[in-house]
């Protein structure tokens with residue numbers, strides 16, 4: 205199989221990274237966002253990112269000029285109905301995602317594959333209101349931030365997903381340098397489930413906002429634990445708001461299992477609009 209045309213819906217941090225990664229595979233990418241101007245800004249940021257790869261000598265200027273022509277911003281009703289793949293990377297709200305997929309089910313050709321980049325919602329449940337044919341062509345494709353760099357892609361089958369399709373997609377990603385792995389359709393899949401305790405225990409260890417303790421935990425996990433980033437640095441990268449909604453969703457999906465319980469400090473940070481790097485203020489301040 206080959207993926208030549210992709211539509212990415214939702215152009216926040218993840219959607220933007222996913223769109224850029226596909227573009228760099230020479231795929232035609234259409235970006236859609238409920239806020240059209242925001243999508244245009246995301247396209248500008250992809251252009252800037254590609255230009256910086258040219259400046260670093262990692263990509264040829266001529267190639268980047270060709271790639272930019274393959275990237276566009278569209279309204280939902282204008283997208284190519286025959287695209288190979290649509291990836292949804294919108295807000296982590298199950299009902300909003302399900303409504304979008306119902307619209308896409310009608311809009312898109314029967315051969316188009318629909319995928320969700322959900323961090324935590326079960327794929328079978330997301331697919332259940334779609335037509336029987338589409339349920340076979342619906343799966344989870346979960347990328348990691350920054351999507352242009354992080355190799356892992358979790359591939360998740362719903363109960364009805366055509367197994368040969370997910371195997372083909374898995375092979376396609378691996379042939380493009382990603383490390384794709386098949387995960388069970390369990391809340392949080394693999395990484396976001398295991399990582400709940402990385403964040404949760406760290407939050408419980410500091411208890412309340414205390415920058416010195418936060419730095420201490422991060423330093424220990426990075427320098428001694430061998431993690432690329434400490435838990436608080438990583439929450440700032442992912443977005444503390446995004447991380448809280450993933451925590452709440454995993455917690456609820458496991459019937460309020462105490463080990464996945466969100467921490468009050470996460471909520472306090474979100475209430476204070478300290479979302480992390482994207483607002484220049486999270487556990488750390490970014491000038």
Ligand SMILES: C[C@H](O)CC(=O)SCCNC(=O)CCNC(=O)[C@H](O)C(C)(C)COP(=O)(O)OP(=O)(O)OC[C@H]1O[C@@H](n2cnc3c(N)ncnc32)[C@H](O)[C@@H]1OP(=O)(O)O
Nearest residue numbers: 260322323347348349350352353354396432433438442446
């Ligand atoms: C919530 C979701 O459902 C799931 C998730 O996304 S969970 C989060 C998963 N992500 C992680 O665990 C990230 C862990 N951190 C890392 O891997 C690394 O620290 C990192 C890749 C972010 C940065 O790498 P590091 O070597 O520490 O720093 P640095 O030297 O500044 O950057 C390395 C390269 O990454 C690039 N980079 C850094 N941050 C970036 C970002 N946010 N976006 C795009 N590129 C970035 C840099 O430009 C640099 O590129 P270059 O080699 O061409 O110069």
